[in-house]
Amino acid sequence: MALDLTIAIPVRNEEKNLPGCLSAIGTDLARHVVVIDSGSTDRTKEIATNWGASVIDFVWDGKFPKKRNWFLRNHTPTTKWVLFLDADEYLTADFKIELRRALERDDVVGFWLSYTIYFLGKRLKGGYPLRKLALFKVGAGEYERIDEEKWSKLDMEVHEHPVLIGSVGVIQSKIDHQDFRGVSHYVIKHDDYASWEAARFVKSAANARVADQWTWKQRLKYRLMRTPLIGPAYFCGSFFLMGGFRDGARGLSFALLKTAYFTQVYCKIREKEISEES
Structure with a gap:
């Protein structure tokens, strides 16, 4: 039924x-x-x-x-x-x-x-x-x-x-x-994700109404986005604390791709902030 x-x-x-x-x-x-x-x-x-x-x-x-x-x-x-x-x-x-x-x-x-x-x-x-x-x-x-x-x-x-x-x-x-759809699609897709994440952070990080609706994971992520440590922090958490090492080379590759993504988000945030300051 x-x-x-x-x-x-x-x-x-x-x-x-x-x-x-x-x-x-x-x-x-x-x-x-x-x-x-x-x-x-x-x-x-x-x-x-x-x-x-x-x-x-x-x-x-x-x-x-x-x-x-x-x-x-x-x-x-x-x-x-x-x-x-x-x-x-x-x-x-x-x-x-x-x-x-x-x-x-x-x-x-x-x-x-x-x-x-x-x-x-x-x-x-x-x-x-x-x-x-x-x-x-x-x-x-x-x-x-x-x-x-x-x-x-x-x-x-x-x-x-x-x-x-x-x-x-x-x-x-x-x-x-x-x-x-393969790794190429994954990389291209995450470039769009990074642009969106950076734009959202710059616009909404100071908006208390929006921030009040964030989950604790979102709060932690957006706090880390203020620093280039977000990439290494993700890698350490994913590969070591959460057992990504159990997947060997695949686990390492996946963690590195995600690390690059979060580092890209940080760079796009800084790029936007510098552009707005000038």
Whole structure:
């Protein structure tokens, strides 16, 4: 029996990842599966339609709201729950079993979800765990509002988190996170992420209203962003404290890529600050 759930999958040119994502969902898990497309030029929309998902076109104007909040506001799900799933995230059998039990609860309005991370073809054993608040009751809240003006090409909420009214639970079983688009795509994508992170930091770090909504992890990250130590701090935490060394060369490579990313964010922050001072 299908759950009172809408699964929303924001996409752009995801023909490599989407077939596996949809297959893992199956046809009897959720009442609705919606693919929100941002002008894909590959077979993404065809794949979604052939599978039986609903397809909604999204065109971003460079400002708030981005894709997830736009969907919640303009195509509000008619189900009790909504799960935002990226095309490179694959529901596991264990997760779907726990999901059915979790959605019977009435004492929470959302759930933190955990994800495995695959890198260079294999699952990572160590490193920082990936967790997102991606499952919640429709109407319980939306992703945090960030008023930007085309800081990057990112038309979807990336590091924003939902701000919900009510208690939040945890689903322990993990979703598999596997991106089959390769390391080059990873590096290019994270350059956009770094530009967005830097612009957000410069604009919102002094905004008490925005800062009050940050999680403790966000507070720690933004504190470290003020110094070039954020890169080395991430590396030490991920590779040594969180066991990234257990993955050998793959774990080292992944930690170094993330270290470079956070160092890039710091440099872009300083670049913006220097530009504004001159």
